[in-house]
Amino acid sequence: MVGVAGCGSSERDEDTSETDRGDGTPTGDAATSTDGSDAATAADLNRGSLPAGALWLAPVRDPPGFAPGRYFRQVSVGSVAAAESSLHPAVFDELSGELWDRPERLFGVSSDAIDVKYQVPGENVRVFEGSFDPDAVGEYLGRPYEEVGERGGLRLFARDLRRGERLVAVDDRYLLAGGREDATTAIRARFGPDEPLALVDEHVWTAANEVRGADLLSVTDRYNEGRRGPLSDVAARAIAWSFEGDRVRLRAPFVFFERGIADPDVVRAWTDEFGGLQTYEDLSIERDGAVVTVDATTPVELFDRGVSGRPGE
DSSP states (O other), X not given: OTTTTTOEEEEOOTTOOOEEOSSSOEEGGGGOXXXXXXXXXXXXXXXXXXXXXXXXXXXXXXXXXXOTTEEEXXXXXXXXXXXXXXXXXXXXXXXXXXXXXXXXXXXXXXXXXXXXXXXXXXXXXXEEEEOOOXXXXXXXXXXXXXXXXXXXXXXEEEEEETTEEEEEEEOSSEEEEEEHHXXXXXXXXXXXXXXXXXXXXXHXXXXXXXXXXXXXXXXXXXXXXXXXXXXXXXXXXXXEEEEETTEEEEEEEEEESSGGXXXXXXXHHHHHHSOOOTTOEEEEEEEETTEEEEEEEEEGGGOOOOSSSSTTO
């Protein structure tokens, strides 16, 4: 496997003094939690530096039939569109349809109005960020939807389905849809009164913070659930891709429960276990406290997200 057999790993000094990533987000000792796990705490993190999809997070139940731990996914529509001429047509079609490809039919919204798509926890909860006309969306929904109020500046439309209530929420910037209970939870996380940084597992925030700014990303909590062996020590994981000219960069941080058990060899075994890295080059594995990160690049024309499946899987 190109780049894997010869991949390098390095380990930074765990006892480095407080540093800054350049955006006001602390690293080193400043990002270490009180239990020594190196997970970022609510006080450590600057909300503005996190992936936007993370701001909709709040703990919810796992809906029936959904694998536990699929926490949130984020797709930058503009970045995908800009790379269209370089991407394989099948890959472009897949990315364009990621996280719902029917906004026109469902909401009367043009795909061109959408900048970023998010999937957040709960019963099929999706968020679109872009430019919307709430009056036009409400008119398009019509019956059997009924306007039921407002929260966080979003107008709420609900309808009864055989499986339960469905909610659509919209303002001029966001359009959200999903099961009513979980969609409402996401809105509360984003606009209050709940404070998501205090509610969601700190390991998840650490993983999200490591991949901020990526064009395609997913963050998975309870990555250890149902696993045996070394990967059972991983509390959360993110996997993200960024378009960088004629290359696509993969970044996959694994957040271990404690720094003392963070093992680059365990993560290297993951790169060997899963296919899809054959086209990646300059692959490295680096440990920083409790976080072990895989970093590699591939030519954009060969990009197919063939590592560990789609984001979130």
